[in-house]
Amino acid sequence: MTTRRAACLSVLPLVALACAAETPVQFGGTLDGGARPPDARVDAAAPRDLGGRSDTPVAPVDRGVIAVDDRPAVEPSDVANIYDTGNGSDACAVGAACTARPDGCEARERCGNGLDDDCNGQSDEACPCIPGTVQDCFLGPPGRQGVGQCRAGTQRCQGTGEFGSWTACGGGISPGAETCDNLDNNCDGCADEGLCCRAELLCPGPGDPRVPDGRPFGLYPLRGGMFFTGDVRRWQWAIRGGPCESVLPRPTFETYGLDTRDGAFRPTLSGDYTITLTVTTGTGATFTCTFVVHVAGPGLRVELCWDTSTTVDVDLYLHDPRNNRPWFSSAAGPLDSANNDSCNWSNCEANIRGRMGRVNWGYPTTPVANCDSGPFGAGWRALGMCSNPRLDIDNNLSKASGVPENVNVDNPRDGETFRIMAQNFTGTRARPVVNVYCGGRLRGTLGAAPDSLPDFTGASGYTSVGAMWRVADVAVRVDASGATTGCEVTPLHPPGMRAGFDVTRNDPRY
Numbered sequence: 001m002t003t004r005r006a007a008c009l010s011v012l013p014l015v016a017l018a019c020a021a022e023t024p025v026q027f028g029g030t031l032d033g034g035a036r037p038p039d040a041r042v043d044a045a046a047p048r049d050l051g052g053r054s055d056t057p058v059a060p061v062d063r064g065v066i067a068v069d070d071r072p073a074v075e076p077s078d079v080a081n082i083y084d085t086g087n088g089s090d091a092c093a094v095g096a097a098c099t100a101r102p103d104g105c106e107a108r109e110r111c112g113n114g115l116d117d118d119c120n121g122q123s124d125e126a127c128p129c130i131p132g133t134v135q136d137c138f139l140g141p142p143g144r145q146g147v148g149q150c151r152a153g154t155q156r157c158q159g160t161g162e163f164g165s166w167t168a169c170g171g172g173i174s175p176g177a178e179t180c181d182n183l184d185n186n187c188d189g190c191a192d193e194g195l196c197c198r199a200e201l202l203c204p205g206p207g208d209p210r211v212p213d214g215r216p217f218g219l220y221p222l223r224g225g226m227f228f229t230g231d232v233r234r235w236q237w238a239i240r241g242g243p244c245e246s247v248l249p250r251p252t253f254e255t256y257g258l259d260t261r262d263g264a265f266r267p268t269l270s271g272d273y274t275i276t277l278t279v280t281t282g283t284g285a286t287f288t289c290t291f292v293v294h295v296a297g298p299g300l301r302v303e304l305c306w307d308t309s310t311t312v313d314v315d316l317y318l319h320d321p322r323n324n325r326p327w328f329s330s331a332a333g334p335l336d337s338a339n340n341d342s343c344n345w346s347n348c349e350a351n352i353r354g355r356m357g358r359v360n361w362g363y364p365t366t367p368v369a370n371c372d373s374g375p376f377g378a379g380w381r382a383l384g385m386c387s388n389p390r391l392d393i394d395n396n397l398s399k400a401s402g403v404p405e406n407v408n409v410d411n412p413r414d415g416e417t418f419r420i421m422a423q424n425f426t427g428t429r430a431r432p433v434v435n436v437y438c439g440g441r442l443r444g445t446l447g448a449a450p451d452s453l454p455d456f457t458g459a460s461g462y463t464s465v466g467a468m469w470r471v472a473d474v475a476v477r478v479d480a481s482g483a484t485t486g487c488e489v490t491p492l493h494p495p496g497m498r499a500g501f502d503v504t505r506n507d508p509r510y
């Protein structure tokens with residue numbers, strides 16, 4: 001692999017022009033990580049000996065994958081003087097000498113790592129998995145995972161049998177063509193290599209302090225001035241949500257001022273939100289940044305959404321991990337039979353509506369900042385703390401409608417196993433989807449199309465416990481500092497079965 005500086009040297013007259021004008025110069029060439037499936041063989045080719053450096057300008061259209069990688073290596077001592085302006089400042093410092101990382105592509109796919117080992121455009125294809133579980137994945141050469149702008153996404157195990165297969169990897173950011181934005185777009189470890197430009201657009205990558213993690217229900221500011229400081233004719237923000245986006249009847253986030261420099265959005269769900277900023281400059285040129293905002297809460301967070309959430313009331317329950325007693329004290333309706341062996345609408349919100357008082361499983365309270373941005377934030381602020389476990393919101397059609405419902409345990413204990421259940425209070429048709437987040441990472445998506453519950457109807461909760469779906473068991477891993485680091489999600493099936501949804505009617509069993 002040649003150094004990227006070599007490409008700059010060969011277009012020196014263009015460099016001078018670009019730096020004098022202080023405008024980005026883009027050659028339009030996809031290097032080696034564009035939209036096409038990555039190919040190990042291109043980058044693995046040994047550089048040919050071209051017989052020394054050429055100072056002949058290279059036409060932009062000639063700059064393809066091979067053109068870049070075929071250039072001979074140049075010793076740093078050779079390049080040291082090229083950009084020496086005599087005063088120590090180097091207008092073309094961006095894109096300084098940098099050796100691209102190896103792609104790491106292999107001949108065969110490995111299972112269980114979420115990587116596209118064989119660089120065919122699919123991660124963990126043909127690998128068995130447990131339906132409903134979710135893993136991190138990356139679409140790109142394995143060696144570029146977590147480098148530059150590249151970011152892992154997630155993939156869900158799909159299927160209705162004992163084993164399923166992974167869906168396409170979504171929600172991450174793959175290597176793209178290098179553009180003049182002070183960011184390593186093709187994720188080879190070098191930013192703006194070969195472009196010899198001065199970036200006006202400064203796009204953020206993962207871990208950039210300008211794009212910190214968000215909190216569910218917290219307002220997330222989008223500040224265009226942090227990314228572009230030049231003359232702007234038009235700002236445009238676009239936001240794409242997570243797995244519930246296609247389930248709920250309305251977006252999983254509210255937006256503000258998306259056509260202004262300073263916009264914002266408010267996510268109602270955990271997960272990764274993909275943000276795209278498009279800037280149209282005073283001269284009509286357009287620049288784009290795409291980045292991911294990770295919205296996360298600590299500990300275990302279970303989120304329920306369903307397609308008919310404006311007309312049907314479905315309730316989320318999380319069982320006390322210390323016992324396996326029935327979900328309800330009888331088969332009578334939840335209004336009479338809900339108990340404190342689970343966290344639910346009656347005992348887990350800021351304002352308690354049930355007869356049993358607030359649920360108490362022995363967890364300390366956590367700072368009110370963990371819960372005060374939710375719909376009932378004022379209630380938690382009045383209490384001065386967040387209880388654990390707790391509900392942020394009960395979508396019961398009157399207090400809230402068309403929104404997800406969730407249960408949080410900020411500080412579970414290591415090794416505890418939590419069972420999740422959804423009860424259809426209205427009793428009419430609903431296709432619920434449950435997302436499980438552990439330490440802020442999505443680890444389970446259960447009930448998602450095309451593997452939806454075939455029939456989740458039953459009696460009204462006013463008369464009986466009706467239709468209940470035992471969703472999954474979640475065994476959490478917690479480190480010595482108390483931080484939840486992960487979990488194992490085990491989808492539940494009818495007793496004695498290895499597949500299928502455990503849905504019952506008027507049966508309160510655990």
Ligand SMILES: [Ca+2]
Pocket residue numbers: 109115116117118119120121122123124125
């Ligand atoms: Ca593959």
Ligand SMILES: [Ca+2]
Pocket residue numbers: 109110111112113114115116117123124125
């Ligand atoms: Ca793999």
Ligand SMILES: [Ca+2]
Pocket residue numbers: 178183184185186187188189190191192193
């Ligand atoms: Ca790069």
Ligand SMILES: [Ca+2]
Pocket residue numbers: 178179180181182183184185191192193
């Ligand atoms: Ca770049």
